[in-house]
Amino acid sequence: MTNHPEPGPGIRSPLHDAHVAAGASFTDFAGWQMPVRYSSELDEHRAVRTAAGLFDLSHMAEILVAGPEAGAALDFALSGHISTLDIGQARYTLLLTPEGGVIDDVIVYRTHENRFGVVANAGNRFEAAGALSVRAVGFDTTVVDESEALALIAVQGPRAEEILLSLDGLDVPVPVGSLRNYRCVTGVWRGNEIMIARTGYTGEDGFELYIRVAFAQELWESLLEVGAPHGLIPAGLACRDTLRLEAGMPLYGHELGLDIRPQQVGLGRTVRLEGKGDFVGRQASEVPLPEGARLLVGLASEGRRAGRAGYAVFDSPEGGEPVGEVTSGALSPTLGHPIAMAFVDRALSEPGTPLYIDVRGTRIAASVTSLPFYKRSTPQRKVAP
Structure with a gap:
């Protein structure tokens, strides 16, 4: 039993x-x-x-943003162009710091003309609700945490x-x-x-x-x-x-965080610099990534030993300094081999690049691969992001 x-x-x-x-x-x-x-x-x-x-x-966390200027308030608060959503449409977007880091990734649902639901991660409930409330000041809108x-x-x-x-x-x-x-x-x-x-x-x-x-x-x-x-x-x-x-989907605290820019994790498309006005994090987002900023990649390897969050990544089977770090990893139940996501030096981010994951003192050969690792076979119904 x-x-x-x-x-x-x-x-x-x-x-x-x-x-x-x-x-x-x-x-x-x-x-x-x-x-x-x-x-x-x-x-x-x-x-x-x-x-x-x-x-x-x-x-x-579920946060209600409602009022005549709710769309405009969310345009200012978030990286996406929220006011352009149709009623009944949703959008994945980011809550950025003024420095361009990620406070949280959220989904916004437009349920009525002047009513939006923002769904945030559980660990960021109060940070997200607080930031939305502060950023709504000056707009004709209300922000209510409905999580409970x-x-x-x-x-x-x-x-x-x-x-x-x-x-x-x-x-x-x-x-x-x-x-x-x-x-x-x-x-x-x-x-x-x-x-x-x-x-x-x-x-x-x-x-x-x-x-x-x-x-x-x-x-x-x-x-x-x-x-x-x-x-x-x-x-x-x-x-x-x-x-x-x-599915190659980021998890806050692993692939996303206050010191991680969206462009590093392939989410630059969620930051709308054209077609909308000012928003928190805009100025920082207009600046290119620093030279040494690492990029998120997929890593695939053989055998049964998987890299886990925090494991070092190297560019040689022995010696040398780490060139990256695993953020998430597991033995894939669907694919039958170990997979991981990791931040690595930009010069090593091209698919096919050979790398090595230090798994408890043993370096396991891995290859950079495009994300996602898995796509469902049935056609996906898509709408414009």
Whole structure:
């Protein structure tokens, strides 16, 4: 019998009892006690790649920005051009420091003409809400942290659409199946307001559902019930991390941080220097990267030993000084070999460049590869960034 340790102290999700009943193992994540796995993280990972996984993401921060000048306030606060979003459109963007570093990466949803939802990382909830509030001063808008009022549940995988279409009691103004990537719709489920977005953090098709905490457990259980015939299983944070790594998606605190510029991680496109006015971090973003700034690359290697965050990268099998550092790494469940993301010297960032990861005193040969490591085979529905 598998031993599932009792959750420790920390903030508990509104779905906590459901996780305990399902036999989840817990981990501390940004002060929350969240399910890290239910049975096998490999089984959960593979379910998302082949069928569907159900994730509790209620630790994420949800911040409401509303008012006649909400769009203009977000244009000033964030790196993207938010006021140009259509109602029902979402955008991945960055909250920058005046020096051009990253406070957080967020997704902004325009749900109404003068109403936007900003979803930030759990560990940056107060930093993001505080920065948005300060940057909204002088604009006719309000900023409200709604994190404690909302639950976030994600259905991710190639059968996610089938599962949502099977959910009884869902009433939305447009068919769920017609939603393109980075689009959202607000409707009701069993009489309760719900927002459904075709977004995710796994590299697969999927949806993220926002609902008031009082109705979260009922929604969770209903999704598991209708999803079971489609292969849906609950999935924890461990497999979410390997899924996003395979998809080449950055994680704050690993590939993103206050001392990291967006251009270093391939996110220069999220900083709109043309077509919009001033924003926090603009002046710094107009300056080219310093000569010694390292760039984020993918690293692929053979065998079973994977580089982990903090491991040094070298350009020779022995001797010499480090030329980079791993930010995230794992043995890829989908690809069957070790993968990692790392910051390396710019001269060594071209695909095919041979490098070596120091794995506990042994240098493992690796090759620079383009990100992402994995792309799903089904056509992706795209909208302009």
